[in-house]
Amino acid sequence: MAPSLVAVDPADSANLERFVDLPRRVYADDPRWIEPMRESVAADLVGKSAFRAYAGLQAFVAMDGDEVVGRCAALLNPRLLAADGTPLGQVGHFESIDDRQAARALFAAAFDWLRARGARFASGPMNGGAHRAHRLLVEGFEQEPFLLEPRNPPYYPRLFADSGFQRLHTWRSFDWQLPQIERLLDAISGGEERVRKRGDYRVEAMDGADRGAVLGRLHTLLDAAWSGHLGYAALDSAELVEGFAGLLAVMSPRSLGVLVDAHSGADAGLAYYYPDYAAEVRALRGEASGWGRWLASGVRPKRAVYHTIALRPEVRSIGAAQFLLAEMVRNS
Structure with a gap:
């Protein structure tokens, strides 16, 4: 039936x-x-x-x-x-x-x-x-x-x-150990070094504890950095808070980096990672009231999730992604 x-x-x-x-x-x-x-x-x-x-x-x-x-x-x-x-x-x-x-x-x-x-x-x-x-x-x-x-x-x-759906895009995730990450850094060192030598950009770490400042700065940057990304549309401030505030609450002070134009001071991109609290969130069984309770134990997971690198279009071809990624990995 x-x-x-x-x-x-x-x-x-x-x-x-x-x-x-x-x-x-x-x-x-x-x-x-x-x-x-x-x-x-x-x-x-x-x-x-x-x-x-x-x-x-x-x-x-x-x-x-x-x-x-x-x-x-x-x-x-x-x-x-x-x-x-x-x-x-x-x-x-x-x-x-x-x-x-x-x-x-x-x-x-x-x-x-x-x-x-x-x-x-x-x-x-x-x-x-x-x-x-x-x-x-x-x-x-x-x-x-x-x-x-x-x-x-x-x-x-x-x-x-x-029911007629066809694959539109493919994303890949990699579960890498330290030796593989070191090989990645070696592979991108050329582009990273070019940006570093020119001195046109720097990476600023943002402290997720200052939620208002972080979200305000990210909101200005997101539309430009994610424009054209499959399925992305502009967010209201309330939606940005709803979507990202919980994640910021469990991120370390160095987890979020912003690529800054050293001459104008303008933000040109962002990258973030977060501790992989998968086991802790699984234990919540969908109940948000316990979110972040595990932080009091001081125990950190052994795995981090390098989730996002997003750049303004004008810096995507100059090695900025390599520079930003290398800075984030080395400071994590």
């Missing part, structure tokens, strides 16, 4: 709870899974997140009798357009058992909702844009995941492909 589809009303507390709870069933046999913060998912659904102040969302659940077997949300970020100028639809918050019919029914419902609002194309999985959860894991399921990177059952790519 084909599953039935239910459009989740924000006032329908029973289906909201089912929507938020489903991943615990899907990942029950995956000890490496890190549960997303449940209150953040719920805030998106009921319209209380900063993103929902300007964006549209409709959640759906697939039911097999009285049991939820799948979920997704259709999303429209009015600041994110397809190449033809129409709104770029998104399908996010997707979770499902390995059931082709359930997944197809969910995607069809999402596509219908998006089409009715002017979208001709849809990307997924994407929860609003590249600054929020997006992408599928397609390889490396046997690896220990690191914090804030996607993890999903191996059958998800097949469910997406069955």
